[in-house]
Amino acid sequence: MTSTSTAAFPSLEAALKHFFGYDQFRLQQRAAIEAVLNQQDALVVMPTGGGKSLCYQLPALLRLGVTIVVSPLIALMQDQVEALNNNGIAATFLNSSLDLMEARSREYDLLQGRTKLLYVAPERLLSENFWPFLTRLQQQVGLAGFAIDEAHCVSEWGHDFRPEYRQLHRLRSAFAGIPMLALTATATERVRQDIVQQLQLQKPEVLVASFNRPNLYYEVRPKDRQTYGHLLQQVQSINGAGIIYCLSRKRVDEIALRLQNDGIAALPYHAGLPDLTRAENQRRFIRDDVRVMVATIAFGMGINKPDVRFVVHYDLPRTLESYYQESGRAGRDGEPAHCTVYFGYADVSTVNYLIDQKPDEREQNIARQQLRQVIDYAESTVCRRQIQLGYFGEFLSESCDRCDNCRFPKPKQDWTIEAQKFLSCVARCRERFGMTHIIDVLRGSGKKRIRDLQHDQLSTYGIGKDRTAEEWKILGRSLLHQGLLEETVDGFPVLKLNAASWQVLRKQLTVEVAMPEGLQGVATGTTSATEDGLLARLKALRKRLADAQGVPPYVVFTETTLRQMAQRLPQSLDAFARISGVGSRKLEQYGQTFVEEITAFCGEQGITATATPPPPLQTGDTHAITRQLYQQGHSPDQIAELRDLRRSTIIRHLSDLIEADDGVELDDLVSPERQQTIWAALEEVGGDRLGEIRDRLGDGYSYDEIRLVRGYYHRAKLES
Template sequence: MSANLLATPTQFSSLEQALKHFFGYETFRPGQREIVESALENRDALIVMPTGGGKSLCFQLPALLKPGLTVVVSPLIALMQDQVQALQDNGIGATFLNSSLHPMEARSREVAILDGEIKLLYLAPERLLNERCLPFLDYVRSRLGIAGFAIDEAHCVSDWGHDFRPEYRQLQRLRQRYPDVSIMALTATATERVRQDIIEQLWLQEPYIHTASFNRPNLYYEVRPKPSPKQAYKELLHQVQQTDGSGIIYCLSRRKVEELASKLQQDGVEALPYHAGLSDEARATNQTRFIRDDVRVMVATIAFGMGINKPDVRFVIHYDLPRSIESYYQESGRAGRDGEPAHCTLFFGLGDIKTVEYLIDQKNDAQDQLIARQQLRQVVGYAEGTVCRRTIQLSYFGEGFPGDCGNCDHCLYPQPIEDWTIEAQKFLSCIARCQERFGMNHIIDVLRGSKNQKVLQNNHDKLSTYGIGKDKTADAWRILGRALLHQGLVEETSDGYSVLKLNAQSWEILKKQRSLLIAVPPTPTYAEETDTDGFRADVEVLFQRLRSLRKRLADQQAVPPYVVFSDSSLKLMAQQQPQTLTEFAQISGVGSRKLEQYGEKFTAEIRAYRQEQGRV
């Protein structure tokens, strides 16, 4: 048994000391310490923390400091394997039970659990709730105790979430069977509606709630026009060739994935396809090669996603339109999980709208179609928006953001600003005169004096606002309407019908107490990629040598390179160049186990580099 497994809270003078011992970090990220403290008090918790915020540590550290077994519910085999591998590499007793194991191997792991060698057990919800597993956990509780349940990807419990899974609804049985065992629900994305659904569906009792900012400041967001497939591919290839590191390219169809992967290969880019049409073996092989840095680019449908725990993805490109803002946030958020700069590009062409509309039409349920069409309108609004990209994204999750983020295309390359207060007054007045019962397209039809059936049936051709906006195109009015929505100056219902409603800020504009300034887009131009890293050339040479060493060590152990050390830790090594084990131990990400396992090899590489440079 690893000495780490014998750790108890009394061994450490502070939580920070335990953090350094197990995981190699000197300080907690924002919110982590308070979450760990609540877990040690055996409180239920709902944790909403964006990708890269350090959710896993919030239940892993308490599991190591509390007596008994912590059970982690995880939806995908790849996800649980990655986390277990990383924990084991830190000398922590962790394992998983799933359908990929031979019965004898599963039995061996159960014996290790009962012998107290395991602190964290990862299970899929289906496995956890089957008729054999729950009695086994009952026995574990009587013999060792159950420290808590951690439910990862908890948004799957809600049909309002972007990845609803019916089996997650059954997890409320945990509360019935183990009423005194705390439950921590964790997710990277959840609107207020989804958060409430998680609490109700899992029967969380007076939970400690932590909702971190959804802002990912290290990600650069941009939208590029897609005038033609040929031009779009040319820009995509240029971006891939100019960007170091791994990347993911998302497409809507399997055919597009195969075509794009083949084209990139022909142009000398190491790329592989990933979609549901491939065999299980082919998908697993391609994913493993990508995670272990054997290839640089994965071209994929959304089948490739939630189970990907690769922290050093440097770019995510959406070659086609995503289905919702929440999906886009989740998928683009797979870039830069290590906190280092990363690039998120969305290519937008009007043809994509038709493709998504076709997919929506294939849905059988009318309500599902209604919600999907509203989500499509929101994505188009994001793509065509003229304000800070973060303002639009974060407002979707109910988080205010002042704009001017300094790390999106609109903020770095601002467009001309015009005062459209009078137009805003016309628009809002029309909403009021239509009794706040209609959506944006109808308001625009009334303003522009349309004679369509819906306008005439409602007698809206008799309103004082009818035809007062003929001087502007429908597209111009849509720019205005989206600006009002994105700046919180008007509201829109979220039940699928997208009805516009006035709020207090709307009336301030109508009463001339507030003005509206909006960016009016010219023909977009996009700057060349810039080096946002500021990484010195001489340090870069050592960094690449350390990456090569990491890859060799990872291949010897058949694990992904980031399990050995993250890019962030390697950069610190390249910058600080520790030459002794004592110095190496101070690097963030170097815990007790990794110091023992890798310290000599990495310090030897650093000393060799310094000697070659004449810096000894």
Template structure:
């Protein structure tokens, strides 16, 4: 049946009013508005947004503004229950049907659906094709109407995705049975190949594909070497440090045995930790997960069986005690940290013993093609772990997103390795790729360069090539490091079909023709410290920290009374804003991000009373004008550490003085200021770049566009450096946003 778009409700003259009323947010993020508008038109879409980017809202808000029921296909029982609980707490009619429900409860919910009392229904893919549910769906389509099918975790439909699930392959039947009902597919991770597979497998009809940036700027990435028995001691010290300011964390291990061992040792050492893996009973897994979600324990130690779709926004760290299986899986797993936009920490402990374990697991796959793909993915995650270049550059490059590097929030950028000119070695390597006719992978090219007498080299007569043996002076690992660097700098390409063959590109020929130099980072550095240690100012201070603790306790008590996770009441970001601004009236409290009409009515009085009590005890008043000042915290690009820099800038400190005050690199501080300018915070750009130097920079931007700093600098002269160009560009972009 054809779905109809509901007439605009006079209560909500704009989507923003509906957003605030139902969910408590003042503005949309990323591409949410565009996706919602398309959904309201009844058209198909594929949405790729990073974890914490707000994918769920893209189908939840339209479900409230259209006639009929939105059917959400979700892969895990825990995920659907979690989302339904959060929706119900916002006063939204949502429910789920799954095997955990007794028959009488299931019948009651089915009747609510057929009566038109439910707007969102969550089901697992297996249930969709159960004869009983198929009949219910037919009656639902005829009596109430189905407005949309929302396919969550859509990467599960593709065998090229990191979590392929065969039952997802049947979902194309929805299009066959209900050709007029629009489908919206959503996922946090999908390469171009996976996106194409999703569109094809789900039979999406001329879909608009929305791909947001994969850059999670609030996450700090690092890789630490495994050091035998000392590794656990380092892990324990790290966990204690990361938990010092409250919060929770996840530790991933490859085996069930390692999960049980780490969970037990942490518990013995005073850390409240629980295990989670497939070897536990369903009841134990469910109980442990519930205790973690409700903040009864701080740390979950788990295999990758844990976490998919877990909607806990205040996870402050994700540690991989063992090597992840692939980059896409790592992005998804590490992305469970910092979903609320606050700073979070992601660590991988890397040792070559883990490589053998992963290779063993790959060998258990029955399909040789799957093994081949998995081994290439393993090489990619090893490259990530061993690389000395920006971690984000590698991650984003995997998803086809260009990133210049020097993110200022990973170990390689904050503690860079020495840079050396390896142009001659790069020319040798690329020349060898060319003479091998671009038909071989990295290992074979290195064998030829180092003069190996392996049987394959001899059989192919590659010992007769002019490049044979010209690289004996470098180790295998040095050549691998160079090859990885060439790939990350887009000076070389590698096929991704399971057979990793090296291919030359235009950049390769520029190197060979001596048109550009090749500089690589030599991975010789001490263990890096993190921003969490370098920047204590990022946390709340003074009265705000005390009030935050009180508000956390109040939130936990209310959550326990309602048997819901604490973040369902309010997220950490909302509590921090309350702690800073101290709202003492219902109107002020309503301005807090995350406070919608339902939350205001349900919690407004009790939270304001708690804040009033705190202010009376400490002789404080409401922080005048503070609500607008912290608004940038809700922005995906502005975190607490940036606001600390803003505060010092507004005290008339120069960037160099701020760097000294905070113990940061000057480049990091300038990066903070650029982001603050983009977010339209009160940064005086004239103090950073003299007005007379801004004029030619703005003229250059007008001439060549804002996209490339190098193109802008080329339009100018060498007397302009990239820092001042970046600052002026940020100010210029903020002005364009205001004009739009």
């Protein structure tokens, strides 16, 4: 490919379908692409699996010149180049894995305008030997732009700071006028400001997509002597690839060996292994030769595998940000995935030891505050997704129903009076102290520091003696997680009141708190045996094709695309082309092979007619849009994200559609066993008093389930 322009396509969506096979953009992708095409600097923050790469890959194909992509890891750039080449897109990389002859050949192709994207590490990009080539490339072919991937590495406040990234600001002075796009999956407001400043972005378009990953289920389990047995059971029960993170190399080797002895195809990955062994283990995992990778955090950004079905932290994560990043390696294809933390206090001592090895006291203070945030997350009884999103400054207004605390909620109590005491004490202490000091004042501590500060003279001194320190700590955490209180994050956590705090103090808001209880497991959804059978065959076909080409299976097609094939059964090339993820190149390369496999399967199963593709999306009827997205295989959470609506709104749509018998199957959304129990409660109480029905069923049943079953209940009553 030499050059392309937007004029070659009637719309950006047409270009998206042609090159990548997708029909529509995800949230913020279009805005980012338009900014790049308008030669504007931009900072894009999208969660893992949110489609960051497309934000620079598509503009690179629509503009003259070469786009330079700065990537920190060899494995990551190689994976992306493989995927692009397989899609018929001219991309290449220059790194230390190439010999001199191969590097010169690639440089020649670049200078001849045969390549559209060049991936390089920051060290090579900024080296004196590479600079003349870059200048020549600009003069001879032109530079379309710079894309700085994993841009959080620029900031010392990010979870993976790399000093060499600090030098990338030199691009701005040397190549003035060339637009720069910075991209990262995780960045707090402070990190975003630092990225803009360090890279010297000029009036950038800052696009922050939601950090919410609705397809991920989060849970915390207690860590005890039976933990390995629980882990083994979990690995055996989940069908698909997984990553298990451990804090030490010794633990990685131990868990990997035990899994192997128990019949699980698992491999270790850590910095103590030879480079060739690490690379080979990673390659085998990415290409589905083994199912499980047991790793330290060294196994991180280089993983470009979209179909990871579970991520387990066998040991405690170091920070909430690193946990979000590491757990986010699950479910990048948008399919359901499971994220588990095993929490034990022995791990806290291990992490504290690692913190003590840091040479700078300020770094130690920050790290300890970050560790406390992780412990708060593990011990919390509120929605885990709310805690994660709150860390990044995003507010989730309702429970997620996709974590253990929401699925199995603990009984809540009205703690409004206690909350008023707590917040009043923060105010009396002039918002200058942390949680431990506030609790000491409330409980009437005789500590010398309390007396020296004369806080034993405050009206709030001793008014909380009737509650334990642990109960006050749980309340304090809950206030923070619910957005009713704030805390500084510079290593010296100080509690601060906000507008919501004053609403509680003025009795305008009530506060409910749940006390911790034992943790439970999670139910999983089901699919039809026919669909599962075809999906297994399509995966096997994908693996054979990938092995023949020497590429990871997801480069051929993602699991999401295979699942659509299994659901819609395309038995012609026209029908196959309408599958999301099938572009013109892949249609030509794989279409006939997959259509023949699907046709053969349908013949064996006695399925004679090709499944009807969903009709074009209509914009006039909101229920029809929800129905069509549901029929395309999207979950309620995914539909809510795609439509930018509340999940509760989508549930109401689905309930109405079930009641109208309009294309939605209740069995897909609520298991038959739970339907029977809810039905019995509806018969006993009646269909209109949801609160009373929920009380009768107990906390194990959600309002969403009741609404969905009620839709079918109303339909049955009308028909009878």
